[in-house]
Amino acid sequence: MFAHNKRLQYTVRVSETNPGLANLLLEQFGGPQGELAAACRYFTQALAEDDPGRKDMLMDIATEELSHLEVIGTIVAMLNKGAKGRISEGVEEEAEMYRSITGAGNDSHVTQVLYGGGPALTNSGGQLWNAGYIDSIGDPSADLRSNIAAEARAKIIYERLINATDDPGVKEALGFLMTREIAHQQSFEKALYSMQPNFPPGKLPGDPRFTNAYFNMSQGEGDMRGPWNSDDNFRYITDRDEQQAVDGGTGLPELRLKPDELAVAKQLVARTSSDPTSDPMTGAELGMGPNEALLDPATASSAQARSRLAPGTGKTH
Numbered sequence: 001m002f003a004h005n006k007r008l009q010y011t012v013r014v015s016e017t018n019p020g021l022a023n024l025l026l027e028q029f030g031g032p033q034g035e036l037a038a039a040c041r042y043f044t045q046a047l048a049e050d051d052p053g054r055k056d057m058l059m060d061i062a063t064e065e066l067s068h069l070e071v072i073g074t075i076v077a078m079l080n081k082g083a084k085g086r087i088s089e090g091v092e093e094e095a096e097m098y099r100s101i102t103g104a105g106n107d108s109h110v111t112q113v114l115y116g117g118g119p120a121l122t123n124s125g126g127q128l129w130n131a132g133y134i135d136s137i138g139d140p141s142a143d144l145r146s147n148i149a150a151e152a153r154a155k156i157i158y159e160r161l162i163n164a165t166d167d168p169g170v171k172e173a174l175g176f177l178m179t180r181e182i183a184h185q186q187s188f189e190k191a192l193y194s195m196q197p198n199f200p201p202g203k204l205p206g207d208p209r210f211t212n213a214y215f216n217m218s219q220g221e222g223d224m225r226g227p228w229n230s231d232d233n234f235r236y237i238t239d240r241d242e243q244q245a246v247d248g249g250t251g252l253p254e255l256r257l258k259p260d261e262l263a264v265a266k267q268l269v270a271r272t273s274s275d276p277t278s279d280p281m282t283g284a285e286l287g288m289g290p291n292e293a294l295l296d297p298a299t300a301s302s303a304q305a306r307s308r309l310a311p312g313t314g315k316t317h
């Protein structure tokens with residue numbers, strides 16, 4: 001069950017109305033790296049988790065993320081409060097009101113007019129929240145790695161928001177939320193490494209011929225060696241022939257079809273075959289003025305130019 005406590009996880013103080021800042025903060029309310037996405041990510045993972053330690057941790061963190069959602073949503077509502085009063089009560093001249101909700105060069109007019117200044121489940125650009133933000137796959141070694149990356153992204157967004165905020169109370173609360181993402185990242189990492197083995201994800205081992213191969217596919221100036229492709233860690237394959245048909249086969253696609261499937265497939269190929277000896281007149285050529293076609297010697301040899309020089313003989317072969 002869930003229970004609600006009326007005290008926030010962190011005290012929030014907002015010193016002045018700022019709809020533009022409120023809109024930026026929506027990124028962490030209804031955005032892909034936001035608190036709702038985090039809460040849903042860990043909650044759904046917890047429901048399916050059978051390991052008691054991971055289940056408990058996921059429920060703890062999911063519930064804390066909902067508490068962060070509450071903190072962010074509260075800040076958004078407070079930053080909008082003054083503007084919401086003004087637009088709802090219509091106390092300003094229309095032009096003045098228009099300027100005050102659009103003036104910061106952001107989309108705060110959308111939140112003001114459409115959502116009445118409340119925290120909308122959108123990102124800072126107005127994109128609606130959606131469950132596609134959550135990429136859980138139902139395997140702890142893969143999901144924990146994804147959770148670690150999600151916490152890293154959330155931390156970065158908070159850092160950017162902190163740098164865009166001059167309201168000291170908002171800065172402080174964002175600093176707390178950012179710090180908690182660091183703590184979560186550590187818990188997820190500890191949980192990942194407390195499960196042995198944890199790599200590669202899943203159960204099937206990789207094919208040993210390829211698990212430690214490094215294909216130097218992009219070649220030229222800028223080729224670089226490091227631990228990610230060192231001879232100590234990898235078999236570094238730079239020869240183009242060795243990069244192709246690495247299974248030792250022909251490298252050509254092979255397909256078996258039943259005779260009737262094959263007959264129809266061939267019929268389709270025949271019907272749509274191209275004639276390499278043709279040089280068909282195109283609409284673009286028909287539309288060109290005569291001078292333009294003759295200016296370029298390369299163009300002058302085309303079917304189009306021939307048709308200009310000898311009208312009616314566009315199709316000469």
Ligand code: MN
Binds near residue numbers: 065177181
């Ligand atoms: Mn959070």
Ligand code: MN
Binds near residue numbers: 038
């Ligand atoms: Mn977190």
